[in-house]
Amino acid sequence: MILTLWKKEVQSYYSSPLAYVLIGLFSLISGIIFFNLLVSYTDNIQAMPNDYSQTISFIEEVVLQFFAQVNFLFLLFIPLITMKLFSEEQRQQTLDLYWLSPVREWKLVLAKGLSALTLVMSMLLITGVFPLVIWGIGIRDFNLLGTAYIAVILNACAYIALGLFCSSISGNQIIAALLAVLGIMFLWMISWGGHLNSNFVIAEIFTYIGITSHFERVLRGVLGTQDMIYYASFILIFGVLTVKSLGRRNW
Amino acid sequence: MDKILVVDRVSKEYPGRMAVSQLSFEVKKGSIHGFLGPNGAGKSTTMKMIAGILPHSEGSIQLFGQKVGPDNMELRDKLGLLPENAPLYLDMKVHSYLEYVAKLHQVKHVKDQVEKVIQDLNLKDVAGRLIGNLSKGYKQRVGLAQAIVYDAPFLMLDEPTNGLDPQTMVELRDFIKKLSVEKTILFSSHVLSEVEQLCDHITIIHKGRIRASGDLKEIHRKFRQGLVIRLGLGIGESLPDLSSFGKYEINHHSTLTSEEQFMLTFESESDIRFELAKFILSKGLKLMTLHVESPELEDIFLHMTETRR
Numbered sequence: 001m002i003l004t005l006w007k008k009e010v011q012s013y014y015s016s017p018l019a020y021v022l023i024g025l026f027s028l029i030s031g032i033i034f035f036n037l038l039v040s041y042t043d044n045i046q047a048m049p050n051d052y053s054q055t056i057s058f059i060e061e062v063v064l065q066f067f068a069q070v071n072f073l074f075l076l077f078i079p080l081i082t083m084k085l086f087s088e089e090q091r092q093q094t095l096d097l098y099w100l101s102p103v104r105e106w107k108l109v110l111a112k113g114l115s116a117l118t119l120v121m122s123m124l125l126i127t128g129v130f131p132l133v134i135w136g137i138g139i140r141d142f143n144l145l146g147t148a149y150i151a152v153i154l155n156a157c158a159y160i161a162l163g164l165f166c167s168s169i170s171g172n173q174i175i176a177a178l179l180a181v182l183g184i185m186f187l188w189m190i191s192w193g194g195h196l197n198s199n200f201v202i203a204e205i206f207t208y209i210g211i212t213s214h215f216e217r218v219l220r221g222v223l224g225t226q227d228m229i230y231y232a233s234f235i236l237i238f239g240v241l242t243v244k245s246l247g248r249r250n251w
Numbered sequence: 252m253d254k255i256l257v258v259d260r261v262s263k264e265y266p267g268r269m270a271v272s273q274l275s276f277e278v279k280k281g282s283i284h285g286f287l288g289p290n291g292a293g294k295s296t297t298m299k300m301i302a303g304i305l306p307h308s309e310g311s312i313q314l315f316g317q318k319v320g321p322d323n324m325e326l327r328d329k330l331g332l333l334p335e336n337a338p339l340y341l342d343m344k345v346h347s348y349l350e351y352v353a354k355l356h357q358v359k360h361v362k363d364q365v366e367k368v369i370q371d372l373n374l375k376d377v378a379g380r381l382i383g384n385l386s387k388g389y390k391q392r393v394g395l396a397q398a399i400v401y402d403a404p405f406l407m408l409d410e411p412t413n414g415l416d417p418q419t420m421v422e423l424r425d426f427i428k429k430l431s432v433e434k435t436i437l438f439s440s441h442v443l444s445e446v447e448q449l450c451d452h453i454t455i456i457h458k459g460r461i462r463a464s465g466d467l468k469e470i471h472r473k474f475r476q477g478l479v480i481r482l483g484l485g486i487g488e489s490l491p492d493l494s495s496f497g498k499y500e501i502n503h504h505s506t507l508t509s510e511e512q513f514m515l516t517f518e519s520e521s522d523i524r525f526e527l528a529k530f531i532l533s534k535g536l537k538l539m540t541l542h543v544e545s546p547e548l549e550d551i552f553l554h555m556t557e558t559r560r
Binding site for chain 1: 302303304321324325327328330331332334336338339340341342343347351352354355356357397401
């Protein structure tokens, strides 16, 4: 059943121009970011005396920076991907189709979430060209590339869960997207709040609740249990909230 | 089981407004049950409550002997609904959409079932087209197709012919009539002639309350007060005194090209046609028409929905 629902959602994405516009824009912007990082890295290397050039890490300056910027791009791209998932159905009253069939709400939420992740993955797939470019210019330092991808994918999953919930509480796509943008920004701000707070306990709580510290750890290759628990519980909480929100409308 | 649907004292309250109040009616197996009411009477709300899409605030709804509720998954395959706004994905092709609906209901032979429905509803020419590009008539057919593609034994059709061209309207009506051989149908409309043609049982609802419910003939009989006779005499002839047949009143008199026509209502309901004809002829008058009028559904409907405002 989930496969049927997922297929329909994916087909719906790829039959609309929005998906191609988003993929195109994402490729363009991420390409520019990557190019700029690479140019600035080579400039820095060339400006340094030979003995010191080894101190500039390619991973730090290009790979991690690039994925941190990709995470920033998600602030705009993921709400645009998730905004229509439930809002559009509510506007067109097509959710009745599911309430009339033996499909459980959680299956619908999961299938929609997976379809949004599929689109995000196809956007990320294009960034796979960049390591090939690096290989081509003779740089072989690919440490942390795998965990960097895992980090952005985990963040994407969390943002999708949040975006789905926002889409389920509003019949208006624009409002759903705005709510998701604000929600993601709020997650970042909590992390910043953690850094700025002088009280150790509060700072620790803020740092844990905010997404940034977890993202940075995974990005740097530390796949800790607490980060996995954080992402899993974040996705689960917003998944359950979305199901509840649909249930509230339904019955 | 004689009764497919039993709605028992069901109410639906929205904040500050009662959408339907204390509704009770039944739908018998194998019947086409007309659900009549002016716009905003609560027909769509009631249908959505029966379908389990909307919760009811009070009362109970039993479908196939089971309580309607959000967790009753078994009932979801037994009921097909064509709501006022059909749940159509405008970016899907007709064939794929119907296949999708069939798969949601885990239909065993999806392809065969979809082909059958496409054939039955004359959708073959548009099967490969996007639903968003179809005319209103075709969209409505696709909406009906989604309600029947999983072969539910009970169908609820909310104003299925509303806003369609006459030809499509007739085709859909004929199709609904055919469907009723195998299925029980609850059919809402405000086109009264349509309800009279299709339905054997009706429920009239107004401002969220039931005005009448039951066998259409029975409702006709109940509504009829006295005997209404349309009597036609020759041009220029006047009506003789008919008080020997009991108390009566002349409701209407008109001069047509071929006759003087009178609408008479007798207090007594006994059939006096033969005696009346003999009496008229014995007075040397030309008897052109003598017809017992039964009240039109429209009269009943107007009576139920206007006089009780």
